[in-house]
Amino acid sequence: MASVSSTAPVAGSKASARAHSGVAPLRAGQGHSFFWRRLHSLSGIFPIGAFLVEHFFSNAFATNGAAAYNENVRFLTGLPFVFFLELFFIWIPIAYHAGYGFYIWYRGETNVGDYPWTGNWLYTTQRWTGAIAFFYMGWHVWSMRFNGVHLLTNSAAAFWKVQNEFHHPWAVAFYFVGIIAASWHFGYGLWLFAAKWGFFTGESARRKFGVVCLLVAVVFITVGTATMVAFLTSPQVAPPAEISTGAQIP
Amino acid sequence: MANNNTVLIKIKRQNGPDSKSYWEEFEIPYRPGMNVISALMDIALNPTTRQGKATTPITYESNCLEEVCGSCAMRINGRVRMACSALIDNLEKPVRLEPLSKFPVVRDLTVDRSVLFENLKRVKAWVPIDGSYDLGSGPRLLPEDQEAAYPLSRCISCCCCMEACPQFNESTGFVGAATISQVRLFNTHPTGKALKRERLSALMGDGGIHECGYAQNCVEVCPKDIPLTRSISEVGREVMKQAIGDLFRK
Numbered sequence: 116m117a118s119v120s121s122t123a124p125v126a127g128s129k130a131s132a133r134a135h136s137g138v139a140p141l142r143a144g145q146g147h148s149f150f151w152r153r154l155h156s157l158s159g160i161f162p163i164g165a166f167l168v169e170h171f172f173s174n175a176f177a178t179n180g181a182a183a184y185n186e187n188v189r190f191l192t193g194l195p196f197v198f199f200l201e202l203f204f205i206w207i208p209i210a211y212h213a214g215y216g217f218y219i220w221y222r223g224e225t226n227v228g229d230y231p232w233t234g235n236w237l238y239t240t241q242r243w244t245g246a247i248a249f250f251y252m253g254w255h256v257w258s259m260r261f262n263g264v265h266l267l268t269n270s271a272a273a274f275w276k277v278q279n280e281f282h283h284p285w286a287v288a289f290y291f292v293g294i295i296a297a298s299w300h301f302g303y304g305l306w307l308f309a310a311k312w313g314f315f316t317g318e319s320a321r322r323k324f325g326v327v328c329l330l331v332a333v334v335f336i337t338v339g340t341a342t343m344v345a346f347l348t349s350p351q352v353a354p355p356a357e358i359s360t361g362a363q364i365p
Numbered sequence: 366m367a368n369n370n371t372v373l374i375k376i377k378r379q380n381g382p383d384s385k386s387y388w389e390e391f392e393i394p395y396r397p398g399m400n401v402i403s404a405l406m407d408i409a410l411n412p413t414t415r416q417g418k419a420t421t422p423i424t425y426e427s428n429c430l431e432e433v434c435g436s437c438a439m440r441i442n443g444r445v446r447m448a449c450s451a452l453i454d455n456l457e458k459p460v461r462l463e464p465l466s467k468f469p470v471v472r473d474l475t476v477d478r479s480v481l482f483e484n485l486k487r488v489k490a491w492v493p494i495d496g497s498y499d500l501g502s503g504p505r506l507l508p509e510d511q512e513a514a515y516p517l518s519r520c521i522s523c524c525c526c527m528e529a530c531p532q533f534n535e536s537t538g539f540v541g542a543a544t545i546s547q548v549r550l551f552n553t554h555p556t557g558k559a560l561k562r563e564r565l566s567a568l569m570g571d572g573g574i575h576e577c578g579y580a581q582n583c584v585e586v587c588p589k590d591i592p593l594t595r596s597i598s599e600v601g602r603e604v605m606k607q608a609i610g611d612l613f614r615k
Contacts, residue, residue, distance in 0.1 A: 146571030234581025313602020
């Protein structure tokens with residue numbers, strides 16, 4: 116290999132040009148990033164984490180059969196102020212958490228190649244699971260809420276609608292991936308919240324709470340999978356009369 | 366390839382802050398027990414590349430050669446560490462030496478790490494004892510507190526924790542683990558805690574403690590085994606207590 120002259124262009128010169136100005140020192144007393152970053156952290160626990168618990172639990176009614184499931188959907192869609200409950204406890208928090216989350220990811224420089232350690236892998240995984248869960252939710256909301264039969268006014272069609280969607284193997288696979296991503300993101304997010312806000316500070320305490328968070332993720336994945344199995348193994352439910360006469364169901 | 370009696374070293378060089386980087390290869394005689402700094406000294410004795418071209422000696426920082434001064438941090442085979450304690454016998458060959466990637470290069474392996482000094486100033490990382498008269502002896506420290514403080518006081522300002530951190534970059538301007546750990550050290554000091562509020566407020570500014578993504582590379586690379594993640598959690602707790610307390614008090 117010939118030696119490279121000092122004037123030859125070198126791959127990676129962009130990196131050295133970028134490093135030239137260096138990282139800025141702490142801007143003590145400036146900006147509001149502390150508020151927004153901590154709000155991002157908190158919003159993942161409440162209300163988004165709380166909603167995730169409710170969502171997995173409510174859907175698990177499928178394990179009690181189509182009637183129990185549809186009755187639960189009727190109850191939820193009939194809640195008072197349901198529009199505002201959804202707006203302030205689901206739509207806005209998730210939109211903020213996702214938007215700021217992508218902003219955090221964009222500004223970080225993942226380096227698991229050079230530093231392939233557990234904490235660093237979890238850092239990277241938290242970003243990927245967040246993105247997978249986000250795109251899954253985008254499709255999930257579109258297909259369940261804005262496409263086909265409208266469940267807010269036809270709660271009796273809920274079980275049938277999910278079952279109908281599960282006729283597509285790719286949809287089943289995407290549900291499973293989405294459940295794993297959301298469960299893991301929540302479990303590790305819970306741990307990150309506790310570590311960053313200082314609820315668990317010592318090495319041993321943090322490690323033990325890590326086991327708890329892993330169990331949380333496993334429980335979520337198990338409940339989600341059991342719910343999917345219930346939809347897949349239940350006898351096919353006929354669409355409600357008002358739907359079956361109505362045409363174009365995907 | 367180098368035979369058993371020589372060591373092959375590839376060094377990423379740069380003539381000045383605005384120059385482009387380039388690689389040079391050196392083949393130096395093997396000696397038992399040699400480390401990266403002694404290898405750089407050997408190159409300085411005879412600054413000739415492996416291809417026989419005369420070149421300049423490598424510029425680098427080092428002083429104590431026993432991992433207590435913090436000057437010789439560099440990327441060795443892609444990973445940041447102290448060059449003096451990096452034994453050639455334990456390194457994969459050829460040995461790749463690069464300057465820290467997140468600090469402005471001064472020349473070759475020497476970088477400008479003044480951002481850490483700036484950060485320490487901005488969090489007032491000192492014990493305020495200035496006065497025009499004899500203040501007498503300071504308050505006594507309990508042995509338990511001494512034992513917690515001593516590991517933190519071993520920080521050698523090498524910047525390894527910052528280099529390995531995915532969040533320490535120009536987009537975030539993150540302060541880095543070393544400074545946060547020093548805040549913990551001086552906030553636990555009976556006289557130093559006079560400035561506790563100011564230090565915690567400083568860490569709430571842009572680039573403050575909230576930019577930590579808890580990848581935990583810092584604690585892995587720290588040559589002094591400082592419990593950096595514990596410091597981040599402990600200071601994170603104090604910061605949150607102050608931030609939430611101020612909502613009610615201020």
